[in-house]
Amino acid sequence: MKTFIPFVLLAVLVAAVHAEDRRIDPRLWFASSAAEATDRTTLLTDVAALPVLDTPAPGALLDYLHKAERLQARVQRHAAWLHLRTAQDIDDHAAAEARRAVGDAGDTVVERTRQTLRTIGEDGFAKDVAALPALARYHWLLERAVRALPHELPDAQQSILDTLSDQDSQTFWNIYQKTRRATAYGHVHTSQGDLDVGKDADKLASDPDRGVREQAWKLRQDALAAQEETYASILVGIVRLNDRVAKLQHFNDAPEAAYFARLFTRADVDATAKAVEAHAPLLQAYQRLRAEHVAHALGIEQAHSWDLAMPTSGFEPPAFDDMQMRRVIPEALAPLGRDYVAHFRALLDPANKRTDLATVQGTREDDAFSLAAPGSPGALFLGVWKPTVKEASVVAHEGGHAIHSQLMDERGVSPFFNHGPSWMHEAIAILNEMLFYEYLYRHTDDPAAKAYYLQAQLDEMTFEIFTSAEEAQWEEGIYDGVVAGKIRGAADMDALTLDITRRFEIWPSIDPSLAHAWIGKRLMFEDPLYLANYLYAGLWATRMFDMARKDPADFQKRYAALMAEGFDAAPDQLLARFFGKPMTPPDLVDADMAVIQEKVDALAQLYRRLPGPPSSQR
Numbered sequence: 001m002k003t004f005i006p007f008v009l010l011a012v013l014v015a016a017v018h019a020e021d022r023r024i025d026p027r028l029w030f031a032s033s034a035a036e037a038t039d040r041t042t043l044l045t046d047v048a049a050l051p052v053l054d055t056p057a058p059g060a061l062l063d064y065l066h067k068a069e070r071l072q073a074r075v076q077r078h079a080a081w082l083h084l085r086t087a088q089d090i091d092d093h094a095a096a097e098a099r100r101a102v103g104d105a106g107d108t109v110v111e112r113t114r115q116t117l118r119t120i121g122e123d124g125f126a127k128d129v130a131a132l133p134a135l136a137r138y139h140w141l142l143e144r145a146v147r148a149l150p151h152e153l154p155d156a157q158q159s160i161l162d163t164l165s166d167q168d169s170q171t172f173w174n175i176y177q178k179t180r181r182a183t184a185y186g187h188v189h190t191s192q193g194d195l196d197v198g199k200d201a202d203k204l205a206s207d208p209d210r211g212v213r214e215q216a217w218k219l220r221q222d223a224l225a226a227q228e229e230t231y232a233s234i235l236v237g238i239v240r241l242n243d244r245v246a247k248l249q250h251f252n253d254a255p256e257a258a259y260f261a262r263l264f265t266r267a268d269v270d271a272t273a274k275a276v277e278a279h280a281p282l283l284q285a286y287q288r289l290r291a292e293h294v295a296h297a298l299g300i301e302q303a304h305s306w307d308l309a310m311p312t313s314g315f316e317p318p319a320f321d322d323m324q325m326r327r328v329i330p331e332a333l334a335p336l337g338r339d340y341v342a343h344f345r346a347l348l349d350p351a352n353k354r355t356d357l358a359t360v361q362g363t364r365e366d367d368a369f370s371l372a373a374p375g376s377p378g379a380l381f382l383g384v385w386k387p388t389v390k391e392a393s394v395v396a397h398e399g400g401h402a403i404h405s406q407l408m409d410e411r412g413v414s415p416f417f418n419h420g421p422s423w424m425h426e427a428i429a430i431l432n433e434m435l436f437y438e439y440l441y442r443h444t445d446d447p448a449a450k451a452y453y454l455q456a457q458l459d460e461m462t463f464e465i466f467t468s469a470e471e472a473q474w475e476e477g478i479y480d481g482v483v484a485g486k487i488r489g490a491a492d493m494d495a496l497t498l499d500i501t502r503r504f505e506i507w508p509s510i511d512p513s514l515a516h517a518w519i520g521k522r523l524m525f526e527d528p529l530y531l532a533n534y535l536y537a538g539l540w541a542t543r544m545f546d547m548a549r550k551d552p553a554d555f556q557k558r559y560a561a562l563m564a565e566g567f568d569a570a571p572d573q574l575l576a577r578f579f580g581k582p583m584t585p586p587d588l589v590d591a592d593m594a595v596i597q598e599k600v601d602a603l604a605q606l607y608r609r610l611p612g613p614p615s616s617q618r
């Protein structure tokens with residue numbers, strides 16, 4: 001850290017170095033395509049042959065669980081191989097088909113194991129554990145099997161329900177995407193010529209002419225609003241479908257069903273979102289600080305939504321190339337411990353062929369994600385890589401998923417327990433992004449650069465925590481309103497949006513066309529009721545961030561234990577182990593607010609050190 005070279009200088013030194021396209025060596029998982037295909041055929045046969053046992057003896061049960069575990073590990077190896085294939089070529093339909101088959105095989109292994117455990121039951125299992133203690137580690141499998149029982153339908157009914165609801169969900173999502181793509185946003189006349197409000201949105205948002213920015217922003221809102229009855233019918237359709245499916249599976253409503261699958265309850269989500277809402281004045285103070293800074297820098301009275309993308313701190317982040325990424329990210333993750341850092345360096349080292357990146361998209365998937373399977377180190381796929389700070393934060397995040405999986409595997413976590421609730425995985429990855437921005441913020445003396453990185457970090461924290469709390473209330477409000485017959489069309493969606501977002505933020509009162517913001521909430525259309533996950537992830541990540549920077553030695557012990565244990569219990573138990581005492585998401589709120597407050601105060605101080613507006617600025 002002492003040898004840190006300022007970014008601007010480093011950018012000059014390495015400006016000539018471009019990232020070379022890199023490919024993951026798929027022999028991480030299989031020797032060849034032929035070997036993968038042959039083993040896949042055997043695997044599918046082996047899974048089909050896995051029986052459901054009727055009250056086996058303890059020894060037979062343990063053998064059975066080990067066998068199911070080995071099948072699950074093989075499923076995960078094939079899934080990694082095939083995911084890489086489909087990501088490198090989205091037109092590889094054979095690989096996509098094979099990937100679905102392998103996914104179904106994984107579901108079959110879980111389902112048959114659950115049925116076997118149910119034949120034994122809680123009492124029987126307790127006796128088996130007394131006779132054979134090695135069985136104890138599988139208790140969470142039984143708990144999950146028993147927990148799901150009241151909501152399971154007979155196979156034939158479940159199959160009809162799944163087929164119809166999957167098809168309808170996909171159709172709604174397709175219509176949403178097509179409507180968005182068909183939107184004609186119009187053009188704005190600028191000093192660089194006529195620009196398209198859709199395609200050139202970024203350019204227009206930072207155009208120095210304020211009139212251009214305002215016109216572009218308003219045309220965009222108008223274009224979305226022109227189709228708002230279409231979007232409203234899609235969303236109402238999604239709500240009715242999910243409500244119906246939830247009730248057929250004996251849930252009270254769709255939120256309860258969606259949260260059940262992710263191991264939290266509607267009462268938790270509501271209490272957590274309310275606890276965050278009670279601190280909305282802090283978010284508003286942050287937004288006001290940003291607004292006043294923008295207004296000051298631009299020499300205007302009141303900032304509006306169309307002014308917010310203007311660069312104001314006098315700092316443009318330099319290109320963040322491949323070499324810098326490989327050096328800075330592991331250093332930034334030092335609070336996680338030397339072993340973690342060594343793992344991350346190895347992931348990014350080109351010699352190890354575990355990172356897949358390209359500078360041209362071609363037929364590559366437009367996404368970034370990790371790939372991992374038992375018995376092999378983690379790998380990282382980056383669809384199209386650009387040398388920016390933002391992209392480097394994505395590497396810190398997705399690489400975090402890869403190393404998490406790898407560490408669980410190295411510590412012997414069962415393939416049954418290497419996947420937990422998504423919010424827990426996400427918290428672990430989001431922590432890396434927070435540490436990355438903290439490092440950049442700490443390792444520069446330029447107040448403008450400091451302000452830039454601190455804003456990026458605060459945006460991340462407030463977005464995950466406040467925006468997700470707002471979205472959780474908003475989406476539940478839409479479900480409740482539609483089911484009660486109170487929300488029928490776009491005007492009702494708009495009214496609900498303003499009602500909820502005004503409780504959290506300053507912008508909907510300044511720019512009331514933000515009432516249409518529900519149209520842009522893609523996840524409400526693509527993955528209904530998923531947004532609440534980020535609330536939990538953000539709360540835990542921010543807490544971990546604060547612990548890691550204040551007492552890294554203590555944090556590293558807890559973190560290493562977390563990496564080693566996997567998801568072999570309910571989330572409240574996992575959190576209790578990590579913290580050494582019971583801890584619920586609402587418990588985390590107060591501590592996290594202190595971190596955000598401290599960061600907002602630091603930003604206000606930095607803004608005071610920045611120069612005033614240039615006299616020629618309009």
Ligand SMILES: [Zn+2]
Pocket residue numbers: 397398401425426429
């Ligand atoms: Zn993630």
